[in-house]
Amino acid sequence: MGDREKLNRLRWRCTRRAMLEMDLLLGEFLDRIFPTLNPEQADAFVNLADMEDLELWPLVNGSRECSDPVQAEVVALLRDVRVK
């Protein structure tokens, strides 16, 4: 699979989620922040996007913290996303 296909698959998995909150946040993140990430952060984001919404949401709303430092960087960026 080429880069375009991989990105499209990621887009589908970011914007067809169980919760509207996650569709909005991850979609916005993918458009604006994802292109600026370094390769390790990009991988961490792909892993986060693979999580189920009820695991990911507590990380994003701050009720749980992540143990992995790179993942924590990406989650911090996710927390800063404003959907308008």
Next chain:
Amino acid sequence: MSKLTIPVRKFDAVIVGAGGSGLRAAIQLSEAGLKTAVLSKVFPTRSHTVAAQGGVSASLGNSEEDHWHWHMYDTVKGSDWLGDQDAIEYMCRMAPEVVVELEHFGMPFDRTDEGKIYQRPFGGHMSNFGEKPVRRACAAADRTGHAMLHALYQRNVRANTQFFVEWMALDLIRDDSGQVLGVIALEMETGDVVAFHAKATVFATGGAGRIFYSSTNAFINTGDGLGMAARAGIALEDMEFWQFHPTGVAGAGVLITEGVRGEGGILRNSANERFMERYAPNAKDLASRDVVSRAMVTEINEGRGCGPNKDFVLLDITHLDPATIMKRLPGIREISIQFAGIDPIKAPIPVVPTCHYQMGGVPTNYKGQVVSQDATPIPGFYAAGEVACASVHGANRLGTNSLLDLLVFGKSSGDSVIDDLRSGAIGLKELPADYAERTLSRLNRLNTQTGGASVNETRLELQRTMQKHCGVFRFKDMLVEGVAKILDVEKAVLRTEIKDKSQVWNTARVEALELDNLIEVAKATMISAEARKESRGAHVRDDAPDTAANPNGRDDVNWHKHTLWHRESNRLDYKPVIMKPLSVESIALKTRSY
């Protein structure tokens, strides 16, 4: 064209949808030894059922006395007497059984000290035929839908259900006799188009809340099942009935729980006025959902909305102690900051009434068989869950009854497939020669379109039109105009253009195909709503007000009937509401008041 062939896979049953209803149906079929395929646009446990937090209702009577007949009464009343009483009796009687079954499948329900399923109160649940509140909702903390999906999914894995994940069903296959023979579907990873040829087809595709600009529904709810059924010549029932939630974040749609007003949140207009004092002097901001929603729309329509376009009102909690907000309303601050760009401790949250749940759908009986207008089953076709209209929710749904609907009708549709196979009513019939033609020409049109409309812009236009012309509070002239506008939007949908023509993971194509479904639902909704000249349940018209002759604007003489919208020439038909339950006496028409 008819020479074009596509690969064919054969199954006993194909289920489209892996939310609560699809997974429940699949358990019945796989455990009966049938070769069962389940198609889903996403991994099963990412289905929208996850978003349900409130709970599932059943008159278990674990905390206090309860009875299925009382549950039935509440549901008929909630439906504003538009629900079919045979289906409602069936659902409420079956509730304890399917909930306990779910417990045996491994659902981690909250428990009482004695180890029974814990039950909590919920709006509209009453004991003794509307007398006083009763605890009937069963939950697994605030993750009921999530836990339910996991329990059902595990059970399916055990039963060897075959999953086709990230596959999108495109069209229903029907032969000349009207029998349903399966679906045509697209595999996103390869772009392959394949026929799933089956003795039985079950639709469990969920709702279509994305037809509205402001919706609490996730992006996946594009009404694919409704679009496929409509294109295959099956009428859609009661599509004018949509439940709205008063407080969705303006723009984003994300739900702000009722608890915010419970803790003292106040709704304000552009003059900073607490306007609910005028509409509901006693209950004020805590009045019922419909009263609050209508008041909000009236404020906006009369020019007292806020923001540059005056198109929302404000939910104010700035007067509450920040410690209370953090403690009693966890998550609300984060939601407001992320989705409204506002810290509610410092400034009020912009909100609008927001689409939440679809009561109408593909017409079925209580056995989950899809039926034609005269109630005869369409051979080989079944439906359950939010896509289906059994009709248990009628003109308005009672909270927690939809998760119950998934379990009861998911199961009964599976049982009907088994019965119909046994009796020989259905079997594997040959595919007609031209079965793939309509789908392939739709795909071909999309691949070759030039100078066409943008999918994103057309979808937005559709959503704005529905929100403005067919929202929570409806006006005659706006509806008439809305019909013309939505038919205009349809013209753009017929000529959408995508730049990306590739095969593998072409999400632009998938989104264009979703839009083909949204437009069918939008037309059905607008046209059915324009025609129904009364107010009932969630369908409230300004020109059908509360009078002595027609309390709440409901007109039983002329409108106590189900709508059927036919895609072909947008024709409407009506069919009677089933007032005769299965075993008890009919619950007679009465004014609905809480």
